[in-house]
Amino acid sequence: MVSEEIMDLVNQGTMLPLMEEFYTIQGEGYHKGTAAYFIRVGGCDVGCHWCDVKESWNAETHPPISVDAIVENATKHSDTIVVTGGEPLTWDMNPLTQGLKAQNLQTHIETSGAYPLTGTWDWICLSPKKNKLPVGEIYNKAHELKVIIYNKHDFIFAEEQAAKVSQDCILYLQPEWSVREKMIPQIVEYVMKNPKWKVSLQTHKYLNIP
């Protein structure tokens, strides 16, 4: 049980339920191939049935840690910090990104956009989910849109979401991992017919790194 005092700090974003932190290579999207330090924050109620980090969902299983400690760790490893989860926008991301920016670090976020955008971000990867659509200004702010393709209908969903982002937003289709063999040929064909889209793969899984 976490005390009420600590819950208040979590609600202010000065403590966060940290699941894990690791230095790796960004596997997905525009920055794939770039070394980055990942901060995985617990807590998500979006409920994607194919989510590859379901252990992140229950915030209560991830003890709250002060953002000062998270920032101090991050500075030791990389200039590029990717904040992911869970759904990081479950929490107020302003204290964390203020701390990271004060250390001159590049702040990237991986988000479904299901909750209001908080924090100061150099790069926003928006990966919208049908069961809890993005809210508010994030469509205009996203640098990349990364739609997960699990079945044929997801191409229609991808186009609906692409209609909502800015002109310069880079568009990616990423196969859902468990059905990649079935969906990759369809994604390849779709991207060749609709070249505004690019393919994104979870390259870290092929490299056997976190």
Ligand SMILES: C[S@@+](CC[C@H](N)C(=O)[O-])C[C@H]1O[C@@H](n2cnc3c(N)ncnc32)[C@H](O)[C@@H]1O
């Ligand atoms: C685990 S999520 C955490 C961040 C945030 N909740 C979100 O969904 O964007 C990180 C990224 O992995 C993607 N992802 C999750 N499970 C996946 C799977 N089984 N196959 C492919 N991509 C997946 C998500 O769409 C998202 O882009």
Ligand SMILES: Nc1nc2[nH]cc(C(=O)O)c2c(=O)[nH]1
């Ligand atoms: N290497 C690596 N790249 C990633 N890009 C997005 C990830 C995520 O889970 O948010 C992820 C991840 O878990 N590992």
Ligand code: SF4
């Ligand atoms: S929104 Fe992200 S963390 Fe949450 S269930 Fe979906 S893929 Fe997993």
Ligand SMILES: [Mg+2]
């Ligand atoms: Mg991942």
